[in-house]
Amino acid sequence: MAYICSDCPRNCGALRSESSGKGFCGAPSGVTVAKVMRHMWEEPCLGGKQGVENIFLYGCNLKCVYCQNYKINASPAANAVSRYKTYSAEDFSGLLLAAAKTDASAIGIVTGDHYIRQIAGALTDDVRAEIKKPLVFNCGGYMKPEMLELLSGKIDIFMPDLKYSDENLAGSLSHAKDYPSVALNAVKKCFELTGPAVFGDDGLMKKGVIVRHLVLPGQIRNTIGVIDELNEMFNPGDIVFSLMSQYLPVPGLEPPECFARLKGPISKAEYKKSTEYFENAANLTLGFTQDPSSSDSSFIPDF
Ligand code: SF4
Numbered sequence: 075m076a077y078i079c080s081d082c083p084r085n086c087g088a089l090r091s092e093s094s095g096k097g098f099c100g101a102p103s104g105v106t107v108a109k110v111m112r113h114m115w116e117e118p119c120l121g122g123k124q125g126v127e128n129i130f131l132y133g134c135n136l137k138c139v140y141c142q143n144y145k146i147n148a149s150p151a152a153n154a155v156s157r158y159k160t161y162s163a164e165d166f167s168g169l170l171l172a173a174a175k176t177d178a179s180a181i182g183i184v185t186g187d188h189y190i191r192q193i194a195g196a197l198t199d200d201v202r203a204e205i206k207k208p209l210v211f212n213c214g215g216y217m218k219p220e221m222l223e224l225l226s227g228k229i230d231i232f233m234p235d236l237k238y239s240d241e242n243l244a245g246s247l248s249h250a251k252d253y254p255s256v257a258l259n260a261v262k263k264c265f266e267l268t269g270p271a272v273f274g275d276d277g278l279m280k281k282g283v284i285v286r287h288l289v290l291p292g293q294i295r296n297t298i299g300v301i302d303e304l305n306e307m308f309n310p311g312d313i314v315f316s317l318m319s320q321y322l323p324v325p326g327l328e329p330p331e332c333f334a335r336l337k338g339p340i341s342k343a344e345y346k347k348s349t350e351y352f353e354n355a356a357n358l359t360l361g362f363t364q365d366p367s368s369s370d371s372s373f374i375p376d377f
Pocket of ligand 1: 080
């Protein structure tokens with residue numbers, strides 16, 4: 075059903091109809107799915123040997139200039155939403171149940187920030203009861219706490235990004251100067267909904283929050299700020315922190331002059347410094363770092 079949307083901190087007040095969306099994210103009122111695919115390279119505590127059955131959603135409320143899923147998120151061609159199937163709440167429930175029947179270790183809903191209302195609607199008590207494996211909500215972090223509340227009891231693992239501690243960087247690269255405070259609040263809310271990280275005897279995560287941060291070329295201070303904020307907010311064992319090195323410049327990227335380093339990868343020295351800082355953060359006792367070889371386009375799904 076069409077509605078005027080203020081679901082995320084953009085507060086567009088734009089019309090989302092069944093077939094198109096006039097807001098910043100470009101999403102219609104249903105859930106538009108760009109791809110469903112098994113992902114073998116998520117954090118090991120999620121995928122195990124079987125991987126995560128990921129449902130990639132169309133559109134984004136951030137559209138970062140360096141977005142690796144830019145074909146569906148950052149710069150979709152006009153009316154690209156029509157290339158994909160848009161699901162009603164009932165049909166999206168069916169898609170989740172089909173994913174639950176696969177042999178994947180977990181189900182991932184990817185870039186769900188602008189579809190929280192719809193996902194909450196699809197996850198009725200009956201549907202949720204049939205999903206016996208961890209349901210992961212993978213998101214950019216730009217969300218309202220009151221919207222996240224709609225997912226209470228429906229999501230096992232929240233996996234928000236915390237991309238920036240630097241407002242100017244957030245404004246320049248993701249069009250959202252308020253991202254640092256908004257996303258930190260969202261992370262706090264996610265933790266309120268799940269509690270501390272829980273792992274099964276199989277070593278896989280069953281419940282909790284994984285915060286992801288991608289190190290950007292030339293922006294070590296931004297990374298250090300993110301680690302400091304999380305270290306201050308949480309206690310040992312509360313959350314899992316995933317420090318990612320897989321930044322890759324996307325085709326045609328023309329960053330603002332002052333961020334020219336974004337045209338290349340991060341350096342080994344930058345990632346080493348970031349990992350050392352993380353390792354010394356006393357309250358971030360659970361986490362992952364990445365092998366620098368992860369910075370390879372073969373890890374990016376083709377949309
Ligand atoms: S969810 Fe989309 S349409 Fe709604 S406020 Fe956010 S960006 Fe705008």
